[in-house]
Amino acid sequence: MTPIRYAIAPLHPEAHLFAVTVTVDAPDPEGQTFSLPAWIPGSYMIREFARNIVRIRADDARGKVALTKVDKQTWQAAPCEGPLALRYEVYAWDLSVRSAHLDTTHGFFNGSSVFLRVDGQDDQPCIVEITAPAGEAYANWRVATAMPEARGRDGAKRYGFGRYQVANYDELVDHPVEMGEFALASFKACGAQHDVVFTGRVPGLDLQRISRDLKQICEAQIRLFEPRSARAPFLDSNRRYVFMTMVTTDGYGGLEHRASTALMCARGDLPVRGNSETSEGYRTFLGLCSHEYFHTWNVKRIKPAAFVPYRLDQESYTPLLWLFEGFTSYYDDLILARTGLIDDKQYVEMITKTWNGVLRGNGRTKQSVAASSFDAWTKYYRQDENAPNAIVSYYTKGSLVALALDLTIREKTAGRRSLDDIMRALWQRYGREFYAPGAVQRGVTEAEVYALFDEISGLRLGALLRALTEGTGEIGLVPLLRAFGIKAEAQKAPAAMTAAALGIKTRVEDGWVRVTQVLDDSAGQAAGVSAGDLLVAFDGLRVTGGQLDKLLARYRAGDQAELHVFRRDELHVMQLKLGREPATQYRVTVEEGRHALRARWLGQ
Template structure:
C-alpha cells in the first residue's frame, strides 16, 4: 500500500506540474520577426519576443530534424550571435546542450531573443537564402520554448529589397500577407515559407484553393499544369473521400538540375529541373512528383504511424512502417497518373518494370528486410556509403512494389469489390478521423486482412520482415500479366564495378558477388590497364573479352601500383518487362480493368 500511495503522489505532483506548465504555455505570447539585412551572404536575422512568462527558467530549443526527412541534421549548427534581453538588460544565455539555450527568467514576464541563421543548403528540407529569394524551412529557423509546443505564434516577415511576394500555407493576420499565424509549433514547423518574386498561379480542385509558386523560372506551361494537377488532386481525393484543406500551396524550386520533394500538412516543397517540362518524359516525371507529395497530405500527414506525431524534435522517431507511409505513396504516385488518364496503360506498366528492375538489381534486397529498412532510415537511408547498394533496400522502392502486390491481392480475392483504395480510406477514417491517433503495424495489417478476406501472416513473414524474393508473376498473374527478363539469354562479361563519370577511372562501388568483389578490386582503386591496354572508357574496357577469361587488372591503390588477376563472370543484371499473358481469362481481365481503370 505504501508503494501505491507513493506512486499515486508522484503522478499527482506530475499532473499538477504539467498542468502548471500548460497554463503557463497558454498564457505565453510568441512573435517572430524575420529580416534579411545580408541576404546576399545567406543570412536570416530572427527576433523572438516572448511575453506572459511565469516560470523561472526558459529553455529555447532548435529542432534537430524535420518531419518527413528521417535524419538528424543538427539545425542548431547554423545559429550564431544568440542574445537575450529583458528590461533593457542583457541576459546570460548559456547553451546547455547541442540545441538548447537556457535563460534565467526569475522575475521576468517577457524576453526578447535575437539570433542569426546561416542558410545556404539547397534542398527541399533546408533553408536557402540569397539576394534573389528566401526559402524558409521552419525547423531550421525558429526556436521554440521547451514544453510549449502547443503555443501559438505569429511570424512577421520583412522582405529584402525588391522582394514583393510570399507563399505559405500559414494564414495571414488581419489581412497582412507578410504576417502569419501558427496555431502551434507542429503546424509552424510544417509550413515552409517562400519569399521573393516567385511566379504564382492557382487552380480549384476538390473544393480547395490551390496555389502554385514557381521559383527559378522554367519552360512550364501554366495552363497545362493547372488542368493536369487538378486531375491528380481529384483522383487522390477520391481515394479518401474528402480533401481536408481549404488552401494548399505547391512551392516549386526550379534548378538547372533538381528533384525531390518534402510533404507538409497543407503544402509541399518540390525540386525540379527548369527545362524539363518541355519533354513528355520530364513533364510526366514532374506530375509523378506532384502526385507523390500531394498524396502525403493524407498518407503520413494525417494517416500516420503512431510514433510520427506528436513529434519529438530532439531525437529520432523510429517506425517500421515507412514502407506504408512512403512506399505506398510511391506506388500511388504512378497509379494515380494512370487513373487520371495522364499516362497510358503501357506507360504505367513500363513504370512498374523500371521499379522492379531497381529492386531486383540491388543486392541489398536480399540483405535488409523491408521493416528494417524503415527502422534504420535514420542511420542508413540518408547516409549511404559505397557499400549501401550491397546491404540496403529502399522502403520507397520495395514498399511501392509491396503496395502493388497487396492491391492486386485484394482486387483478386474480393472479385473486384475492393482495392487498396478501400484499405487506405478505412484506415484514414478509423485512425485519423475517429480514433484521432496514428496506427500500429498490427492495426494496418488488420486493415489489409479486412479487405483481402484472409490472414496475411505468411505475406508479412516473406515480404515485410523476411527476405523471400518477391513472386511478381503470382500477383501480376491476377491481372493477366507476367514479367520476362530481356537479358536472360545474354552472356556478357563484367567486372562488377561502377566508375567515376569523368577524369581518372576511379572505382566508386563494387557490386556484391561479381568478379571485382571476389578477386579484390576495391573502392577508390584507379583502373590503369587491363591486360596491358590502358583503361580510357568504362564501356569499352572489356571489348573482346568473354565470360571465364582470366585477365590482369593493373590499378593504383593509395598511389601505389598493384596487379590483380581477375576471372570474368557473367553480367547478372536483370531487365524485366511486364507483358500480357497470351491466354488471359475473363477473371484476369476483370482484375486488370479494376486495377488500371480501363
C-alpha cells in the first residue's frame, strides 16, 4: 500500500506555530476529505483541536486546489489528480499532556491535535518526517518518541530528527513526540527497553534512582499480566516504552499511549542526587507513572466495546470507566506496595486518604460510578461549582470498588483467587490475542465483564458488582479490611465534632478570597453563600488568603457569626450558624505482625 506522507516542523517556535503537510498519492476522485479528531483517547472531553489550525491550503502537481470547509473539523478538496498535498499551520500553546505546545525551549505534540486524517484511507501506512527548527539556538535539540524509526538510509536515528513510520492513522496519533534539550536515561524491565525523558530544569535530578524505581514498577506489572513469559505488550511493534515528563512548578497529569506516556509533574516532587528520602511528592510521581504504565494493558489494549474502533469525531459512551480508570487507580499504588517502594502502613494511609476523600463529596449519594463513567463527557470533565454535590469520581470511588472486590475474592477463596486473576483473564481474552498480526480487535462488553468475574473467581459476584458500580450506597470496607488485619474506625474525635466549618471551598485571587464551591447541607449554603462570592470579613475581621481557617479555629460548631461578601460588586451581610465537618472520616491502622492474607495481597 502507498503510504500517506506527513511532515511536521517547528516553523516559528517564538510564535508557537507548527507547519504540517499531509500528502496523499491517490486522493478520492470525487474530492478527498480530511478531518482532525475532536478528542484524544484517555481524556473524555470534546476539545475541538481543529480550532488551532490558523491557515490551510491544498495543492496538486498543477497548482492550487480549491478547499472547502465542510464542518468544524473537516475539509474537502476539489477533485484532482494525485499527489494532493495539504499544507497548514497549527497554533500550539497548550502546556498539557493532551494537545500541543511549542516555544523556544521545547516542542511537544500529540498526533490527534496536529495530523489531519485522510478520510477513507485510515488503514494506509504513514511516514512522518519530523524536522528540527532552523537556527543555531536549536542545534542541540533531540526527539523523544516511541514512534518506530523508518527503515532504510532515510530513517531517523534514535532520538533524532528524520523519518518515522507507523502502520496506520490509529497508531500515528498514539505516539506523542517531545523535542528539545532533555535529560535522558534508559533501563530494561523484563528485557524490554524503557526510556525516561525529562524536559525542564531540575538541578541534581537523580535519574539513576528514578530508573531503578521505575524498573521495579514495570517488571511487577509485566509479570502480573504475563507471569510465565514476562513479555511486555509493546515488543511486537515498538520494541520500547518511553516515559516523557514535562517538569513545571506545580504541574500534575498523565495520558496513556500504546508504548509511551506523556506526564507533567512538579519540580519539587522529583528526587535529587544525595538525598535518599522518599517524599510524598515523589511517591505521587511514582504512582502517576505506575498508573499510566498499567494503562498499557488496561484501556490501550483491553478496551470497552465502545472504543473499538475509536470514533474521534464524536463522543464514545461507555459505563465501564470505573473498570478502566478506577481499577487502574487501584493498582497504581498497590504496585508501589508490592515492590517495596512504600511499606504496608504507607499504602493503607493512601487508601484512607482516597476513602475519606470520596466520603467528603455528597455526589457519591446521587451518582453511581457507572453513571459517572457514561457522563464523563458532560460532567466529570466539565466540572463546575456544584461538582462535589452532584458527581462522584470513577477514578477514586472506582479504586475503592476494585479494593472491595479484590478483598472479597481473596477472603472467600482463602487467597486462591484475586482481582489479579480477573485482570489476567481480561488481558488474555480481550487484549493479547487481538494484537496478534492480522487479528481484528474487539472490545469487552459490560455483560462479559460481569460474567468473567463469576467465572474466574468461582463466586457469585453479580449482585455485589452491580451494587458497587450501579448503586450509590456506601462500600462496606470496614469488615473487609478487618479480615486482612487492618482496623478501620469512624473518626469522630471531640475536636473534629466541635470545630466550626463553613462547608465552602475557596481560592485566592489578587488578595481576595473567592468562593469556588459550596457543599450541600453546609453552614455556608444555609446562609446563602454562593460560588463566585468574594469574602470580605468574618465577624468583623478582614478575610485574606490563608486567614479564613485561622479565624474559624476560634469558633465552635453552633456559634453565630456574621459574614460580609461582595457579589456582583454589591455588599451582602449574612448571618451564619457555624456547622460541623460534614463527612465521617476513617482512621485506619495496620495490626502488627505477619498476616497471611495481607501478605499475599500486598506481597510483603
